[in-house]
């Protein structure tokens with residue numbers, strides 16, 4: 620089976636994906652607990668396998684101890700380099716692309732992979748991956764900065780995209796407008812007037828500015844107030860426990876590109 624896709628830059632960092640991993644544990648945990656086979660694919664793990672190692676550890680501790688993570692990389696050199704980190708059966712590495720090397724996982728995390736593809740390729744990639752999921756399976760596809768302080772991701776199932784989540788480390792966040800640079804590929808070129816994602820980011824920024832009076836109580840209080848005010852006009856799905864982590868989740872149809 621020829622891997623689908625192309626080799627791209629392998630930039631990665633320890634702990635870079637902790638925000639999305641913690642969100643996955645909480646939001647996708649039930650689906651993974653219910654899965655007949657707790658198989659998870661980390662698609663495009665990069666120059667070192669560290670974020671796959673961390674994903675396995677977080678899922679094993681927070682969801683189920685028998686989780687099996689397979690790191691798939693399209694670059695054979697990176698697959699060979701990752702082998703010393705393998706710990707079968709819980710963590711293995713193999714060559715593969717969007718076809719998932721024939722696997723039928725319950726969950727796929729694909730982070731900072733589509734960034735280097737064209738926007739026009741995203742829908743087909745989403746379909747290729749979601750068609751291969753196990754029944755009830757989920758895909759989490761997104762982007763973050765090098766240290767994982769700003770990120771965003773789309774949750775998809777077999778029916779297509781379901782939600783968009785924006786996430787920021789609140790202690791270093793200057794303004795939610797910074798999230799614009801870290802939107803998923805499907806949205807990053809759509810942050811222009813007339814597009815719903817542009818409206819959302821403007822509304823978020825405006826709510827953040829209006830909540831400036833809460834800054835002395837700390838960025839978390841300011842964020843809680845920001846989201847409270849945003850909720851007047853936007854359907855916010857963020858779980859109460861995730862709000863304090865600087866997250867905002869909205870239904871995909873509210874920000875889908877026109």
Ligand SMILES: C[S@@+](CC[C@H](N)C(=O)[O-])C[C@H]1O[C@@H](n2cnc3c(N)ncnc32)[C@H](O)[C@@H]1O
Nearest residue numbers: 624626627629630631663664665693716730731
């Ligand atoms: C920027 S790195 C991301 C590493 C890690 N996921 C992270 O977020 O830190 C992107 C990796 O995805 C790989 N990649 C690109 N297209 C792929 C595909 N279709 N299937 C598997 N891996 C792919 C590249 O070879 C590269 O190593």
